[in-house]
Amino acid sequence: MVKILDVDNLSIGYQTESGHVKAVRRVSMGISRRESFGLVGESGSGKSTLALGSIRYLASNGRISEGSITFMGQEITGHGPGRMSRLWGRHIGMVYQNPSLALNPSIKIGWQIAEAAQIHQGLAKKTALDEAIRTMAKVSMPDPEYVAGLYPHQLSGGMLQRCVITMALMNNPSLLVMDEPTTALDVTTQAVVLDLVSRLKEDYDSAIFYITHDLAVVAQICDSIGVMYAGELLESGPTKEVFRSPRHPYTLSLLGSIPKFEARHRKRALSGIEGMIPSLRELPSGCVFSPRCFMADDGCREMATRLGEIGPGRFSACPRWREIEERKKDIEQTQSYPPPEDETPSLAVDSLAKHYAPISGSLRRGAGRNLIKALNSVTLCVRKGCTLGIVGESGCGKTTLLRSITGLVEPTHGEVRLEDEPLAPKVTKRPRSILKRIQMVFQNPDASLNPNQTVAKCLERPLKIFTGLDRKGRREKILEIINSVNLPSTYYDRLPGELSGGELQRVGIARAFAAEPDVILLDEPLSALDVSVQAALVNLLFELQAKSQPSYVFISHDLAAVHHISDWIAVMYLGRVVEFGKAEDIFRPPFHPYTEALLSAIPNPDPDAAQTGIRLEGSVPSPSSLIKGCAFQSRCPRVHGPECSSVEPPMQSSGGQVRIFCHIPLGDLRQVQTSPYHDAVGQQ
Amino acid sequence: MSPASAPSRPSKYRTLLRRFSSNPLALVGAAFFLFFFLMAIIGSHVAPYAFDAQAIANRLQGPSWAHWCGTDQFGRDVFSRIIVGARSVFFLGGSGTVIAAFFGLMLGLASGYYGDLFDEIAMRGCDIIMSFPSLLLALVFISLSGPSMVNLVLIVAILYIPIMARVVRSMTLEIKSRAFVEAARIRGESDPYIIFVEIMPNTLPPVFVEMSMRFSYAIFLVASLGFLGLGVQPPSPDWGMQINEARGFLSNAPWVLLCPAAAIAVLVVSTSLLSDGIRNMLQPSMGKR
Numbered sequence: 001m002v003k004i005l006d007v008d009n010l011s012i013g014y015q016t017e018s019g020h021v022k023a024v025r026r027v028s029m030g031i032s033r034r035e036s037f038g039l040v041g042e043s044g045s046g047k048s049t050l051a052l053g054s055i056r057y058l059a060s061n062g063r064i065s066e067g068s069i070t071f072m073g074q075e076i077t078g079h080g081p082g083r084m085s086r087l088w089g090r091h092i093g094m095v096y097q098n099p100s101l102a103l104n105p106s107i108k109i110g111w112q113i114a115e116a117a118q119i120h121q122g123l124a125k126k127t128a129l130d131e132a133i134r135t136m137a138k139v140s141m142p143d144p145e146y147v148a149g150l151y152p153h154q155l156s157g158g159m160l161q162r163c164v165i166t167m168a169l170m171n172n173p174s175l176l177v178m179d180e181p182t183t184a185l186d187v188t189t190q191a192v193v194l195d196l197v198s199r200l201k202e203d204y205d206s207a208i209f210y211i212t213h214d215l216a217v218v219a220q221i222c223d224s225i226g227v228m229y230a231g232e233l234l235e236s237g238p239t240k241e242v243f244r245s246p247r248h249p250y251t252l253s254l255l256g257s258i259p260k261f262e263a264r265h266r267k268r269a270l271s272g273i274e275g276m277i278p279s280l281r282e283l284p285s286g287c288v289f290s291p292r293c294f295m296a297d298d299g300c301r302e303m304a305t306r307l308g309e310i311g312p313g314r315f316s317a318c319p320r321w322r323e324i325e326e327r328k329k330d331i332e333q334t335q336s337y338p339p340p341e342d343e344t345p346s347l348a349v350d351s352l353a354k355h356y357a358p359i360s361g362s363l364r365r366g367a368g369r370n371l372i373k374a375l376n377s378v379t380l381c382v383r384k385g386c387t388l389g390i391v392g393e394s395g396c397g398k399t400t401l402l403r404s405i406t407g408l409v410e411p412t413h414g415e416v417r418l419e420d421e422p423l424a425p426k427v428t429k430r431p432r433s434i435l436k437r438i439q440m441v442f443q444n445p446d447a448s449l450n451p452n453q454t455v456a457k458c459l460e461r462p463l464k465i466f467t468g469l470d471r472k473g474r475r476e477k478i479l480e481i482i483n484s485v486n487l488p489s490t491y492y493d494r495l496p497g498e499l500s501g502g503e504l505q506r507v508g509i510a511r512a513f514a515a516e517p518d519v520i521l522l523d524e525p526l527s528a529l530d531v532s533v534q535a536a537l538v539n540l541l542f543e544l545q546a547k548s549q550p551s552y553v554f555i556s557h558d559l560a561a562v563h564h565i566s567d568w569i570a571v572m573y574l575g576r577v578v579e580f581g582k583a584e585d586i587f588r589p590p591f592h593p594y595t596e597a598l599l600s601a602i603p604n605p606d607p608d609a610a611q612t613g614i615r616l617e618g619s620v621p622s623p624s625s626l627i628k629g630c631a632f633q634s635r636c637p638r639v640h641g642p643e644c645s646s647v648e649p650p651m652q653s654s655g656g657q658v659r660i661f662c663h664i665p666l667g668d669l670r671q672v673q674t675s676p677y678h679d680a681v682g683q684q
Numbered sequence: 685m686s687p688a689s690a691p692s693r694p695s696k697y698r699t700l701l702r703r704f705s706s707n708p709l710a711l712v713g714a715a716f717f718l719f720f721f722l723m724a725i726i727g728s729h730v731a732p733y734a735f736d737a738q739a740i741a742n743r744l745q746g747p748s749w750a751h752w753c754g755t756d757q758f759g760r761d762v763f764s765r766i767i768v769g770a771r772s773v774f775f776l777g778g779s780g781t782v783i784a785a786f787f788g789l790m791l792g793l794a795s796g797y798y799g800d801l802f803d804e805i806a807m808r809g810c811d812i813i814m815s816f817p818s819l820l821l822a823l824v825f826i827s828l829s830g831p832s833m834v835n836l837v838l839i840v841a842i843l844y845i846p847i848m849a850r851v852v853r854s855m856t857l858e859i860k861s862r863a864f865v866e867a868a869r870i871r872g873e874s875d876p877y878i879i880f881v882e883i884m885p886n887t888l889p890p891v892f893v894e895m896s897m898r899f900s901y902a903i904f905l906v907a908s909l910g911f912l913g914l915g916v917q918p919p920s921p922d923w924g925m926q927i928n929e930a931r932g933f934l935s936n937a938p939w940v941l942l943c944p945a946a947a948i949a950v951l952v953v954s955t956s957l958l959s960d961g962i963r964n965m966l967q968p969s970m971g972k973r
Binding site: 406407408427428430432435438439440442443444447448449450451452458461462465466511 | 873882
């Protein structure tokens, strides 16, 4: 079969301030017509460099040092930017990660999309616009004529990404390069965009080069997959085969790092990968993955490896790939962390609400009539030593909930109780004895540590405030804490700028644990990190909880992660809890229609699994006080009747300990819903 | 304080120094700046002539080996007067800038951190000061209060406090929302601790950059006031005043005017080169265009 894109033995380097860096080394790969190729790798693996390099779209300090690229049978390795620009946009379409940066904010959507056809096909302005609207309709854009007349700021992220995709498709490109196109989107929106992408290669007869860090996305939409690590392609082949039987230890470990959405895997340690991705300046000798590989021996550390064909269409860089099947169990984790028997409540929130005045500009306070209801009578409870997971898309109020618990924002109504003792609403009014007991881990590890303070200084402060330890005692304790989060003692006087993202997050966790609190609030602690780092942190959180029994409140938009580490789960939408219950019961039918939509939207890291097809259109409405009845009614695929838009949904209890806020009788829901568990689906 | 096992790592200061010295323009700026700074300290001791030594017989002589920049209308050595005059430039501009930086820092931190009404009042106050052309405001102030050294320092400070405060305020607003400040609040830290230990160190790099820039503007301002006769009073030497006095002889003795003017230009340009260098050193991502 003729390849649209054929990359042979390609190496790409960057000239930087401190020397030459070989970001991609000796990579060979190809994509055929109507094929979608998923390139996965953790940050710094060189996947974007490879993708952009293969269409000759490198930054000015990037150089191709060896190898060749053939595009549609034509050698393009030596083409200058002038010749390439006739290919870019015409035969090669590009979709970027952030759609709001990819569009010009001051030009109407329709004209921006039409521009691609005007330039490359020489169409007149009006014809081009008609063509744009036709293409928009083809990618199932609702009401394309209307959308074409809007400016980018009037559209949501998912709609914008669809516009960018439309723009890339205007000239029927042979190759569509997509660089993390759904990473910035919510799960339900991502699902809609992924559906679109998986249809494209049939409708447009083009090849898709899809770059992502998310294995589940690749499993769902790509025919073949390439796994990159530290600038080298370690394995490639048909997606199904690679997922079923990985032929490189890195692929196997990477698959072991993602929490599986299966009941029997809950609360288990993840296999993860030891160590961290090497710096491109100090690459290990021999196989690049050998320092972190569970089956590496002296031979691996000495002899450089190259990608070789190991079967029809399958390539692996590991010369010992035959051993993987039997050594697989070496990294299988058996440690599981069941919740404690003790059922005394630790932290409870009772009908908590937070309303904001919409305009908070100077001298205009109090002018708003339509309050923004960020939180609406949320009642939840965490038991001692247990984990409460809170899941919901952006704007659902989960962060506001955490901030109200800490007292950083003062709730409008309701109260927070710690072991039945009501807490002052404002953090400044709480006594030290209370402050000591509630600590928080933040989402962005870069921002959660002061760049001017060493690790020791950052850990010392809570000890100084909350414990009576003297200077020497504090120092010993700091070293102990540093070791307990699996960092070496040498990190004592490091500054945050010298640490990687995962290490920073460990320090953030260490700081929260320093004064041995009873409740730890985790605000998306994993979402900014790479898959293998996430796995190591999940294990760390399990270990620390088993040791000192704090309660966790874990918020995340990642349903699989929440499912994996929580004992209790609350699903939030527009500032309300729509479903709350024990983790083992909550994802069994019946569930709230929103939970159902979330479940069917998460991509499944198993390419053989059947996908359920519930998709939410539109975007999360603004949480203003104008909403009557059920908050979800505007997007609900199962609207029951007129009461949905007039009466607050009642609480219904299903079997097990689950509360569902919905008008639909649970019996009816149970009949139409299926279990999301892949193992359960497999059994049927 | 650090454990014995801590490995050596590249010193932060060495990195900064390397970044600074890799910028040739900044090095040139630094060299001229240091020359004038040195003169400001020891100028009166190394000047070839006393700044006020008159020799009417030698009036308005052109540049020669004896008088590098010639002599003025009273036969005083122009070069010596420039060297000695550096002190007042540095003293007025420098102390004005330092005072402005200190109060601007405090005002900006408080404004950004507390926000609300205090911020509103402070920032509108700054707007009022900034809405006047700086030279005009300085003229009014000096003519009302008299041209003393203290008043000159004061007006430089008053003019630059709002600018410094704005820089610090916007930094504070951004840093205040970062998670480490929230972590400090959850720990129950006091406001002064959060402001001075958590926030302030992070605002200092832009404050240093702004200070070096303000200093070059301050030199201009002081020279302009001197030119208008509202600066340092005679017989003390002052570059602006020198230019003003030399206006009448521009056609037959241009050096008397051009030399102090060149001194101002060189010092201003070298200070802004230096401030660019400092910015690249402290905020490497900002310097690139």
